[in-house]
Every structure is written in structure tokens, then in C-alpha cells.
């Protein structure tokens with residue numbers, strides 16, 4: 490991606506390097522396994538999913554003491570700058586769309602960077618769970634080591650993959666602002682957590698967030714020529730498999746096996762592409778179409 494000269498959002502809360510006593514950390518072995526899984530997923534290997542793997546790894550978590558106010562590395566600073574630029578792009582695009590659509594004022598979410606573990610309006614956030622959006626405090630939580638891992642595995646082509654991760658979580662914020670998220674969560678608890686019908690609602694929510702990420706990419710690219718077409722498919726393919734908000738549903742008591750709640754890769758690709766190609770939010774009909782036509 491080309492973000493030369495782009496502004497950075499100020500809606501960022503940096504909790505990195507903050508000491509909060511004992512933190513949960515992953516042992517070296519577990520970290521290695523995660524890296525390997527990320528690589529496998531980015532190469533299209535199998536139907537593995539990070540959420541369930543992390544659940545299995547839970548027992549391997551070890552207590553570590555955090556360093557007091559450690560220095561951030563240059564790469565960590567770069568990733569924070571990149572993320573704040575992407576967030577700024579989503580603010581510009583969604584402010585304009587909300588205005589055009591008469592959806593009222595777009596109030597941007599806050600992006601929180603943290604190390605390892607942090608308190609959120611949706612319970613305790615842990616980096617092992619991946620980036621997520623919490624509607625209770627309207628914040629996106631990201632441990633940037635997640636992106637560092639992606640970058641190491643994907644190289645420069647990974648830029649759009651983690652931009653997509655942020656845009657997908659912002660997509661959930663848009664769902665929240667339009668009332669879609671609240672309505673869906675209500676439906677899901679009526680249907681009963683983990684029931685097939687609740688899972689369908691979850692898939693519709695996820696596909697809509699993918700679609701919204703595509704809409705953002707369309708407008709960001711139209712305005713700034715920020716995307717390089719060649720990167721798109723590979724990056725998206727990876728991001729869709731690892732950019733998840735597993736924790737949010739878990740914290741709200743509606744966690745279900747990932748394979749049943751996110752739709753197939755093909756579905757996710759379809760909606761992201763549709764958003765990217767049209768840039769038109771009215772095409773995001775994931776709640777209108779029959780489930781077998783998503």
C-alpha cells in the first residue's frame with residue numbers, strides 16, 4: 490500500500506509498554522506454533538482456524554512478568570503509524586458515507602494498542618485472541634505483535650492484509666452505529682447461543698463486516714490510489730482467515746466454533762470483493778438474502 494503523506498488518526502490509545510503487574514504470556518513453544526499456523530493459513534493450508542487452536546493452547550499459557558515501561562522498537566512504531574493512517578482513512582470514508590446516506594454523524598471508534606493483555610468493556614483482551622471490536626466501549630483492540638507476525642510471514646504484500654483486519658473491525662463499528670449489531674446480538678440470544686440459527690446471524694454479521702471493509706478499500710483507493718491491485722487477492726485471502734474478532738463474541742457469551750460463524754472463505758471473498766468493486770453500501774445485503782445464497 491502507498492500511504493505516503495497520509496494523516497494519522499488521533500483516535501488512538503496507546504497502552505503499549507504500560508506495566509499492569511503480572512500478565513499472561515505465551516511460552517516460546519506456543520508462539521512458534523502460532524507462527525507456523527499463520528504461515529500455513531496464509532498459504533491456503535487446510536481449514537485450520539486460529540480461534541479453536543488458541544482455545545487448545547490455553548492450557549499452555551504461562552505467567553510472565555512484564556517489563557516496566559519498555560522502549561518500543563522502530564518496527565512497532567511503524568506499525569502503529571500505519572494503523573493510525575488506515576484508521577484515519579476509514580474515518581474519512583465512513584464520515585462521507587454516513588453523510589450521503591443520511592445515517593447521521595459518524596462517530597469514529599478508538600483504536601487501542603496493547604501488549605499481551607488489557608482490560609476492555611467486553612472483558613479481558615488477550616493478544617492470542619487476535620484483533621477485535623468491543624461495542625460496549627466502541628474500541629478496536631489490537632496487539633501489534635499480531636501484525637508483526639503477519640508481516641514476517643507475508644512480507645510487504647502483507648500491508649493490505651492488516652489494513653483489511655482493521656477495516657473489518659471498523660466494519661463491526663459501522664454495524665453497531667447503524668443498529669445492526671445490537672439487533673443481531675438480540676436475535677442470537679433469542680435463538681439460543683450456539684444454535685444453528687444464531688450461527689447464521691453471526692455469519693451474516695461477519696460477511697457484512699467484510700463487505701464494509703471492501704467498501705472502505707474502494708473509496709480509499711479511489712481517493713488516494715492507495716492499493717496495488719496485484720496485492721489484493723493474496724492479502725485478502727490471508728486476512729480473512731486470521732483477522733478475527735473471536736474475543737468479542739466470547740466475551741459476550743456467544744462464542745461458537747469459528748467454522749460455523751464466519752462463512753466459507755469463498756463467501757467472505759465474495760462479499761469483500763463486492764464491496765470493493767461497487768463501493769456502494771446498499772449492496773451489502775447479507776441480512777436480506779436467503780442464507781443459502783450468501
Ligand SMILES: [Zn+2]
Pocket residue numbers: 657658661695698733734
Ligand atoms: Zn468480525
